[in-house]
Amino acid sequence: MxxxxxxxxxxxxxxxxxxxxxxxxxxxxxxxxxxxxxxxxxxxxxxxFPESSRRVKLGSPSLFQGIAITPLPEERLWIFSDSQGLYAMSAICTHLGCVVARQENGSFFCPCHGSRFDAQGKVVKGPAPKGLIHLSLTLSTDGQLVVDHDKEVGSDVRLQA
Ligand code: FES
CATH class of the missing domain: 4.10.220 (Light-harvesting Protein)
Structure with a gap:
């Protein structure tokens, strides 16, 4: 009640x-x-529960060939082209993950804590513990350039497309 x-x-x-x-x-x-x-x-x-792949198609290699440096801000990387081929370098600072900026002289500067990298991504001044990461570039079966954000390669590795 x-x-x-x-x-x-x-x-x-x-x-x-x-x-x-x-x-x-x-x-x-x-x-x-x-x-x-x-x-x-x-x-x-x-x-x-597999992670989604971080391999991204970037388009035809011809878009990047002959152009010394192509920034891809949405992928947070640069594509470089030199006499030996193409290579990709991450724009993410190895200290705490800020996006680095390219200087006029070709070096890189992190605005967060002041790390500096040379034009090849090697650390010139810390606190970054290591250089900018070079990422794997491959060609897909349909001929597109593919970057793998999870696969680091040596700074001397080039893709000849
Ligand atoms: S995040 Fe780049 S120096 Fe700290």
Missing amino acids: KTDLEKSPRFQQTQQRRDFLGIAATWSAIATVCVALMGALRLPIPWA
């Missing part, structure tokens, strides 16, 4: 709000546990 207080509209509203908040909190907790479980499963079983 309900008391007069329990029958009042204000009491009913308060109860409904509490029920809603309780249900919302329960589902939030369930979602959090599910996401944490997926992350925990990914460590021993990487194929269970």
Whole structure:
């Protein structure tokens, strides 16, 4: 049997709000546990939840050949062309991940903490612990230039397209 207080509209509203908040909190907790479980499963079983590929088609190699440097800000890299072929260098600073800027003399400067890199991406001044990363370039089956953001190569590696 309900008391007069329990029958009042204000009491009913308060109860409904509490029920809603309780249900919302329960589902939030369930979602959090599910996401944490997926992350925990990914460590021993990487194929269970594969990462998306970070290989990106950049277009025909002819777009870059003969042009000393082509900035691709959306990919945060540069494509270079020299007498030996094409190569890609990341624009992401190896210190804490800021995007570096190219100077007029061809060197690179990180605006976040002042690291400097020479024209080949080697560290000239820290705190960056290592040089700018050179990324793998390949050709796809349809003849497009492909950069793999997950595959580092040596600074002397060139793609001859
Ligand atoms: S992020 Fe480039 S120097 Fe710190």
